[in-house]
Amino acid sequence: xxxxxxxxxxxxxxxxxxxxxxxxxxxxxxxxxxxxxxxxxxxxxxxxxxxxxxxxxxxxxxxxxxxxxxxxxxxxxxxxxxxxxxxxxxxxxxxxxxxxxxxxxxxxxxxxxxxxxxxxxxxxxxxxxxxxxxxxxxxxxxxxxxxxxxxxxxxxxxxxxxxxxxxxxxxxxxxxxxxxxxxxxxxxxxxxxxxxxxxxxxxxxxxxxxxxxxxxxxxxxxxxxxxxxxxxxxxxxxxxxxxxxxxxxxxxxxxxxxxxxxxxxxxxxxxxxxxxxxxxxxxxxxxxxxxxxxxxxxxxxxxxxxxxxxxxxxxxxxxxxxxxxxxxxxxxxxxxxxxxxxxxxxxxxxxxxxxxxxxxxxxxxxxxxxxxxxxxxxxxxxxxxxxxxxxxxxxxxxxxxxxxxxxxxxxxxxxxxxxxxxxxxxxxxxxxxxxxxxxxxxxxxxxxxxxxxxxxxxxxxxxxxxxxxxxxxxxxxxxxxxxxxxxxxxxxxxxxxxxxxxxxxxxxxxxxxxxxxxx
Amino acid sequence: xxxxxxxxxxxxxxxxxxxxxxxxxxxxxxxxxxxxxxxxxxxxxxxxxxxxxxxxxxxxxxxxxxxxxxxxxxxxxxxxxxxxxxxxxxxxxxxxxxxxxxxxxxxxxxxxxxxxxxxxxxxxxxxxxxxxx
Numbered sequence: 001x002x003x004x005x006x007x008x009x010x011x012x013x014x015x016x017x018x019x020x021x022x023x024x025x026x027x028x029x030x031x032x033x034x035x036x037x038x039x040x041x042x043x044x045x046x047x048x049x050x051x052x053x054x055x056x057x058x059x060x061x062x063x064x065x066x067x068x069x070x071x072x073x074x075x076x077x078x079x080x081x082x083x084x085x086x087x088x089x090x091x092x093x094x095x096x097x098x099x100x101x102x103x104x105x106x107x108x109x110x111x112x113x114x115x116x117x118x119x120x121x122x123x124x125x126x127x128x129x130x131x132x133x134x135x136x137x138x139x140x141x142x143x144x145x146x147x148x149x150x151x152x153x154x155x156x157x158x159x160x161x162x163x164x165x166x167x168x169x170x171x172x173x174x175x176x177x178x179x180x181x182x183x184x185x186x187x188x189x190x191x192x193x194x195x196x197x198x199x200x201x202x203x204x205x206x207x208x209x210x211x212x213x214x215x216x217x218x219x220x221x222x223x224x225x226x227x228x229x230x231x232x233x234x235x236x237x238x239x240x241x242x243x244x245x246x247x248x249x250x251x252x253x254x255x256x257x258x259x260x261x262x263x264x265x266x267x268x269x270x271x272x273x274x275x276x277x278x279x280x281x282x283x284x285x286x287x288x289x290x291x292x293x294x295x296x297x298x299x300x301x302x303x304x305x306x307x308x309x310x311x312x313x314x315x316x317x318x319x320x321x322x323x324x325x326x327x328x329x330x331x332x333x334x335x336x337x338x339x340x341x342x343x344x345x346x347x348x349x350x351x352x353x354x355x356x357x358x359x360x361x362x363x364x365x366x367x368x369x370x371x372x373x374x375x376x377x378x379x380x381x382x383x384x385x386x387x388x389x390x391x392x393x394x395x396x397x398x399x400x401x402x403x404x405x406x407x408x409x410x411x412x413x414x415x416x417x418x419x420x421x422x423x424x425x426x427x428x429x430x431x432x433x434x435x436x437x438x439x440x441x442x443x444x445x446x447x448x449x450x451x452x453x454x455x456x457x458x459x460x461x462x463x464x465x466x467x468x469x470x471x472x473x474x475x476x477x478x479x480x481x482x483x484x485x486x487x488x489x490x491x492x493x494x495x496x497x498x499x500x501x502x503x504x505x506x507x508x509x510x511x512x513x514x515x516x517x518x519x
Numbered sequence: 520x521x522x523x524x525x526x527x528x529x530x531x532x533x534x535x536x537x538x539x540x541x542x543x544x545x546x547x548x549x550x551x552x553x554x555x556x557x558x559x560x561x562x563x564x565x566x567x568x569x570x571x572x573x574x575x576x577x578x579x580x581x582x583x584x585x586x587x588x589x590x591x592x593x594x595x596x597x598x599x600x601x602x603x604x605x606x607x608x609x610x611x612x613x614x615x616x617x618x619x620x621x622x623x624x625x626x627x628x629x630x631x632x633x634x635x636x637x638x639x640x641x642x643x644x645x646x647x648x649x650x651x652x
Binding site for chain 2: 267346347348349350351420423424425426427428429430433434435436437
């Protein structure tokens with residue numbers, strides 16, 4: 001059932017068993033997993049079924065750090081950011097769950113093996129088909145050519161894609177569940193704790209139309225995304241001035257992104273090489289695509305002590321480079337910034353080209369083939385990279401979030417090392433030659449880097465309440481009936497897009513809630 | 520010290536080596552592997568020579584200490600199998616030898632960076648040789 005909170009006239013608190021705050025990937029997954037059970041579930045969604053400007057404006061934040069497109073990276077209606085995502089999915093690698101002292105306090109308090117069954121179930125929720133990411137049962141089965149790299153040096157990894165619009169896909173299922181009531185246009189302005197006990201008693205809800213009400217529940221799940229989760233906890237400060245669950249000044253800290261950095265050119269020796277496995281999505285099952293990327297093997301990442309690294313391989317002919325000043329494409333604009341006096345790349349192509357058997361082709365004016373690396377790299381957890389509260393207020397009177405996204409010199413060094421390793425393998429394998437393009441000196445670390453729109457780490461997971469906001473069950477330390485869902489609980493981000501892990505963790509949390517509620 | 524005759528032939532073959540064109544060579548020469556005395560390959564592979572010179576000049580800008588063709592030739596000449604035998608070493612063998620050396624350089628991390636491009640030190644030196652000659 002869906003209720004428009006703007007029409008609600010409720011002086012009586014709404015009573016439920018599980019109150020899910022947020023109707024995005026995590027919130028909808030929880031609703032689906034709890035549907036049909038002998039318990040009452042209430043979902044509080046800030047928006048409606050479509051984007052509206054006034055609700056979207058509640059997402060506006062104040063950027064106090066390096067450039068960061070806050071408004072563009074969040075959506076505030078049923079389905080959340082699945083309403084505009086690219087559907088890119090892959091599990092987080094085992095390495096990322098382990099202790100990695102070279103990137104600080106980043107271990108997960110659970111293992112990849114523990115999460116594995118939930119990944120398989122998440123595949124069904126996200127309609128990703130078979131839970132299979134190995135080369136043999138994906139691209140090799142499709143007889144696709146791969147880069148000739150030694151997988152012990154540079155490996156090919158597979159992602160699956162299905163840009164499922166979860167709001168649209170599951171709107172009916174949630175409606176017809178019988179035990180789930182979704183309140184649209186319902187904005188949580190405060191999570192309220194009992195003065196004496198540590199239990200959350202209720203949440204305060206307000207609408208832009210001026211209505212307000214409260215929801216009481218046995219269990220609450222905050223599932224509003226990495227920025228908003230922190231914001232709501234920090235703003236829930238009637239009893240604890242620093243914010244709910246913030247006894248150790250961790251809420252909002254360790255804000256992580258995936259560093260998105262288009263840098264690195266590979267010149268193929270063979271002008272006729274074609275590697276669609278990397279450059280294009282290929283359908284592996286109805287509605288599901290696969291695509292390959294390159295990554296450093298886990299053993300190399302450990303040996304080099306760098307953050308985890310993956311890059312998409314984008315194909316361009318070098319005449320695209322020469323025409324780049326005319327092009328509006330982001331990749332061509334990047335190439336246009338490169339300085340190639342004397343047509344160096346053409347000279348290099350002449351030197352390294354490995355001709356096809358037909359000699360005449362060698363003399364044809366064939367532009368050399370260039371690959372551009374679109375790096376998608378793990379950020380080192382950085383305590384000073386954070387979400388905090390601004391003095392600016394939104395239309396509901398809630399303080400807006402401030403976003404201070406920071407990178408460290410080790411983030412840059414990790415990419416430099418990775419590129420050197422890839423360049424060595426490009427040459428060793430005789431595939432071609434690579435250009436490393438990271439400037440030695442920049443005013444700002446990785447000045448041209450942008451973000452993957454993945455908000456992670458702001459309510460990180462750790463067994464120790466002094467080092468984490470939530471415990472391994474994603475329950476807020478010290479608050480037995482408040483859980484947090486979404487990528488804000490990630491202690492580290494790996495290189496994988498987060499949605500599959502978000503859904504897996506939500507399924508795991510739903511199982512926990514069912515145990516607690518004996519449902 | 521190598522003789523000027525064999526050094527000249529070696530230099531003529533450098534672009535061929537860099538182009539890694541065993542099929543090229545055999546096709547141009549009508550199917551038979553050319554010996555030392557055959558076509559002036561620097562003339563045939565004019566475009567590659569120009570490229571080699573361009574790259575070589577960049578390399579020498581960064582590594583001025585190697586601005587000595589004797590040093591560069593001697594660095595490699597003695598390592599090429601049978602090179603002193605003159606006619607016994609065909610272009611095909613030379614190309615294969617150096618292609619393996621390039622790969623070995625990358626394997627060992629013996630690379631140089633020229634304008635951001637990561638090259639095998641051997642190939643950069645061969646280009647430098649073209650630039651100096």
